Amino acid sequence: MSAPTLHVTLISETFPPEINGVATTLGRLSEGLRQRGHQVDLVRPRQATDPAHAGDEQLLCRGWPVPGYPGLQWGQVSMHKLLRRWRRQRPDVLYIATEGPLGLSALRAARRLGIAVVSGFHTNFQQYTSEYGLGLLTRLLTHYLRWFHRRTHTTLVPSVSQRLELERRGFDNLTLMARGVDSQLFNPGRRNKALRDQWGLENEDIALLYVGRLAAEKNLAVLQQCLHAAQQQYPLRCIKLIVVGDGPQRSALQLQLPEAVFCGAQRGEALAEHYASGDIFLFPSLTETFGNVVLEALASGLGVVAYDQAAAAQHIRHGHSGALAMPGDVEAFIDACNWLVEDAEALRRVRLNARQHASRQGWPAIIEQFENHLREACRQPQQLNTAPQAATLVIKSGSSAPRG
Template sequence: MAAADTAAMDAPLHIAFISETFAPEINGVAHTLGHLYRGLAQRGHLLQVIRPRQTADRHTSSDETLLLTRGWPLPGYPGLQWGQSSLHKLLRRWQRHRPDVLYIATEGPLGLSALRAARRLGIPVVSGFHTNFQQYTGHYGFGLLTRLLTRYLRWFHNSTQTTLVPSPSQRVELQRRGFERLALLARGVDGQLFHPARRSTALRASWNLSDDDLAVLHVGRLAAEKNLQLLVRSFRTLQAARPEHHLKLILVGDGPQRAYIQAEIPDAIFCGIQRGEALAEHYASGDLFLFPSLSETFGNVVLEAQASGLAVIAYDQAAAAQHIRHGHNGALAMPGDEQAFIEAADWLLEDRESLRRIRLNARQHAGKQTWSMIIERFEALLIEAAKRPDQQNADRKKPRCAGA
């Protein structure tokens, strides 16, 4: 890695990030890109971001480091924009100031236009598989589109030099579906921000919890793809099975499923979207973290919860498969086995001392998962791509399903 660092210092790369979403928006993709962007900037690289104009950008103008494009509202995600195709705008910009390499984080119209512009100009492209869109279609009533969407995603990513995936399980799944040239780029966590020391007695008191009571926490978008029916069922079962504990469900985040959860568990506490130190305080003030999602490519919240000293219950995939050892620093269930998920959560409540030990082990493990190592690898992968001529893409014919 020292050689890569030296190369970066001697000749900084001109890197363009293309994404439908970017920090300070609140979602996993924006969170990850924010860390990667800041890390490369600190290493002296020349960066630009191409993204749709969002509601908060009314007084923001494009410049050499930022290109704002038009967008359309994204159904089911208020406040976010789906980027408009901007082929000619990108061609003009990159003919004047040609990037050494692109990182395309999303596969929508904006990402597609960036890929097409890069192919015309011979610019190397690295892509990231950040979101399981082909799984989301079933949750939003578009199940018939799943096969077509999978074909498009496969074509899109196979048209780039390298596709970065966040977990070994995701890599295996994509390889099975015909995706090529996959490289692992894991995720890190800010262990100074997310820390058990941020636990707040005052915050817990506002939830009507004493030191001996247990806060069952969930952080994330309250949406269908997060499998929140299992969250509700699990919490109800824990309440019934453990009457000796005073359990309270605490939800951080917002979304279309809030009304459903509120109707099912009227005494649940809805904290809304939290950021920065306030978010870290909410994490650290919890005790158990229920994460029933089956649609994650990674799941940054798993590491954030562990770093905050919570016992995490999750399915054995993505981040949980990488960072949880069942019975040592959390609890796992086989993907899709709802009864096993509930039993794993109940097992954590059997013994207070075991729960304390698991929470300590979770913090110890997550505290070692720093972003600096992830950024070093990301930098090395971009340097490698920038050094290779993009002959694969220039020679590859575009299939009909690409739609362009």
């Protein structure tokens, strides 16, 4: 006998068509659950592209802009509105992907009604604070996040390194659930000569590619260091930096890197063509919970250079399917890039192995794992929380932290 279908509600302050790793992952998970026959509702902030009436499967709430992140929002909805909605049509389980005011309201309402809750740790906000000059908030924010996730059935984390980091900070009941990649969309066959012509590159020239948010926490100064080191080491080679993405640091980076090609944010097949038209993918971020772009680059057959953590640590074998440096070792990162620039045969071999590995990392198995975690939460007895006042002080002391 087949297992009963679930009524799942996802709570997130970002969702497609917004461009970021959290939105991409949630879009895949929600569509995968629907394809498996489950009812999936969504609670999120209203986006500029949303119609006036979003349908019964979505609750769109007011959003407040996130400082320094144009296009991203904190969501705000009253707990009482959620209580009314979920008393009328009770979900079996919630998945809370973001811990801001919207996620907090959903958590409190679920505990009041005894609804099962699974949470996800998608963003290292406690690490971002230092990048934005808010280092004093790190301890407070970590305390709030730990408090938040302890009140859910389990917290899904995407990488082994992320789980170890959270355990070191006192988080518990963590469950590993990795990410997948669409290897039909992202594949080397989408390499586009016309696009490389626009970049001013011949077939034998080297395109150093970066895809992602252009923001302080991405450690983007390393891109300039890699480019200049490679150009000085190999002055007879044509080596260009191609930057795909947008964010608060774009203007500053364009001033610092006038010779680089800035392509802006790309989606779908256009994004896949940009990946496949590169040669070496540089990913210097040190704050990732996973890094979906690493898998997308591997699937596109690129030689990936990254720090040995998160997705790179799980999916790259150094010297075989990519090149890794110890976290924070900029010289080793630059050396890894130069190795792939210098050794054409090594780059060819690494790109082939990268594609072979990534082609086995599909989404269906991840979505099945996700469904199993939701079912397990539903099977556990839920305790009604009819007196949340005891937690109010903790909530109030931490709830302002995510607003920055």
